[in-house]
Amino acid sequence: MDISVIVPVYNEVESLPKLAEWIEKVMDENKFSYEVLFVDDGSRDGSWKIIEELSDRNFRLKGIKFQRNYGKSAALNQGFSECQGDVVITMDADLQDSPDEIPGLYAMIMKDKFDLVSGWKKKRNDPLNKTIPSKFFNGATGMMTGIKLHDFNCGLKAYHSDVIKSIEVYGEMHRYIPVIAKWAGFNKIGEKVVTHYPRQFGVTKFGIERYVNGFLDLLSISFVGRFGKRPMHFFGFMGTLVFFAGFIIAMYLAYAKFFMDGYKMTDRPLFYFGLLAMVVGVQLFMAGFLGELISRSSHDKNHYLIAKTVGIKDEK
Numbered sequence: 001m002d003i004s005v006i007v008p009v010y011n012e013v014e015s016l017p018k019l020a021e022w023i024e025k026v027m028d029e030n031k032f033s034y035e036v037l038f039v040d041d042g043s044r045d046g047s048w049k050i051i052e053e054l055s056d057r058n059f060r061l062k063g064i065k066f067q068r069n070y071g072k073s074a075a076l077n078q079g080f081s082e083c084q085g086d087v088v089i090t091m092d093a094d095l096q097d098s099p100d101e102i103p104g105l106y107a108m109i110m111k112d113k114f115d116l117v118s119g120w121k122k123k124r125n126d127p128l129n130k131t132i133p134s135k136f137f138n139g140a141t142g143m144m145t146g147i148k149l150h151d152f153n154c155g156l157k158a159y160h161s162d163v164i165k166s167i168e169v170y171g172e173m174h175r176y177i178p179v180i181a182k183w184a185g186f187n188k189i190g191e192k193v194v195t196h197y198p199r200q201f202g203v204t205k206f207g208i209e210r211y212v213n214g215f216l217d218l219l220s221i222s223f224v225g226r227f228g229k230r231p232m233h234f235f236g237f238m239g240t241l242v243f244f245a246g247f248i249i250a251m252y253l254a255y256a257k258f259f260m261d262g263y264k265m266t267d268r269p270l271f272y273f274g275l276l277a278m279v280v281g282v283q284l285f286m287a288g289f290l291g292e293l294i295s296r297s298s299h300d301k302n303h304y305l306i307a308k309t310v311g312i313k314d315e316k
Contacts, residue, residue: 007037008039009041010075015201023036039078065308087106091156105158116190120151122150156194162186239287253270
């Protein structure tokens with residue numbers, strides 16, 4: 001199969017018929033073999049009914065319905081595990097991402113041999129309360145990760161199937177899939193300017209908490225990417241360093257106690273600082289040790305209750 005299109009859906013009942021028709025038109029014109037996976041992330045507006053109707057009309061349109069709202073990362077991860085295409089395209093369900101970009105993205109993966117291509121909404125049809133924080137967010141992410149992309153959070157992306165079968169997305173990590181892919185060893189990451197349309201139906205799911213959570217996830221993924229498989233290298237090193245500093249202080253105070261008349265080391269603030277340093281050092285070292293145990297026996301982070309499926313239940 002040439003292409004899998006994964007569309008996370010949350011309360012987009014009005015957009016779905018037009019989006020499905022648009023995707024089908026592009027696929028037929030380019031003679032792609034394809035599937036479209038709509039992942040309903042606990043919608044409450046009748047989106048699932050529309051997905052069922054679309055699947056009845058075209059067997060290539062498939063659906064997964066979560067029992068409740070888990071978030072976009074969960075929807076993408078579930079779609080990644082189910083899809084079968086050589087190239088995987090992700091896009092939002094709100095009609096702001098253009099299916100007309102699919103052939104160009106496909107060519108960049110298959111002909112230009114990119115592992116991942118991220119869309120860049122160079123001209124955005126969004127209010128300033130979204131565009132200004134987004135510029136700051138993208139700049140900070142690029143600086144911390146070394147990946148030069150203008151728009152990390154663009155929902156329109158293309159992946160080689162090897163990439164999405166090798167990574168795991170959870171929490172709010174969908175913004176950082178290029179970072180996750182890079183840490184997994186997929187280094188050929190490209191960018192394509194894409195058309196961004198204004199929202200036609202419904203309301204935006206944007207909230208300022210996205211950037212708070214996004215910043216916390218950036219710190220998390222930066223740490224996990226470097227030390228996730230070797231936490232002792234971070235905590236053990238820091239613990240040893242802090243403990244050694246405390247030990248040097250203790251040795252100095254012990255020397256002063258025995259060789260300097262009238263010296264009372266417990267009256268010195270340095271005594272308590274040295275004691276604290278040794279205690280903290282031991283705690284950091286133990287954190288690294290426990291982290292090693294956990295990292296070697298951790299279970300899958302992604303487990304979601306799926307209420308219904310359509311078009312895919314007999315394929316696995």
